[in-house]
Amino acid sequence: MTGLIPALRWAPPLDADALTEVLAKVRQWTPFDGGALLDDVATALDDVPPGGPVLEDLTQRLRSHLARLVDIAVAAEAPHNDPEAGRLVQRARHLHAEHMPDDRQGAIGHLRRTAWTANELLERLAAIRCLTEAV
Incomplete structure (x- = not known):
């Protein structure tokens, strides 16, 4: 049997510590919830603005939604492929x-x-198909 190339021994890409870290991150992950984002947007834009601790809590949730959307946009390379998405990502970061x-x-x-x-x-990420739908 000539011409056969010996197979290289397989080595896992991550060691046990790195795999443990990846597992911890996977366990902390939650799927994106567009419905929760839209509920928070509606509350924030209501005619009667929230007050006190509700205002602070809502602001933190919206900041979290915004960071998540930026992560989705960047992972999909939307800022590079769509000028409007790029503008919105910059505004979100600001x-x-x-x-x-x-x-x-x-x-x-x-x-x-x-x-x-x-x-x-x-809405922009849904329009350019980085998300399957806006809700």
């Missing part, structure tokens, strides 16, 4: 980096800008 203002009106303005950006990015 909003995420901003501190929530201390005054109520400033905090509500920040909340609503975050909600609008999350909604627009969700």
Whole structure:
């Protein structure tokens, strides 16, 4: 049997510690919930803005939604392939980096800008098929 090339011994790509770390991350993962995002957007953009701890909690949830959408967009290379998605990702990053203002009106303005950006990015990612649907 001439011409056969000996097979190389297989080596796993990750050691036990790295596999344990990957498993921990998989266990912490939750699927994207567009319905929850839209509920939070509706609450943030309601005629009567939330107050007190609800305002802070809602802002944090919307920031989390926004970060998740940016991760989805970047993984799908949407900012490179779609100028509008790229613009929305930049706006999302800017909003995420901003501190929530201390005054109520400033905090509500920040909340609503975050909600609008999350909604627009969700719709754009659905339109360019980075997400199967917006809800």
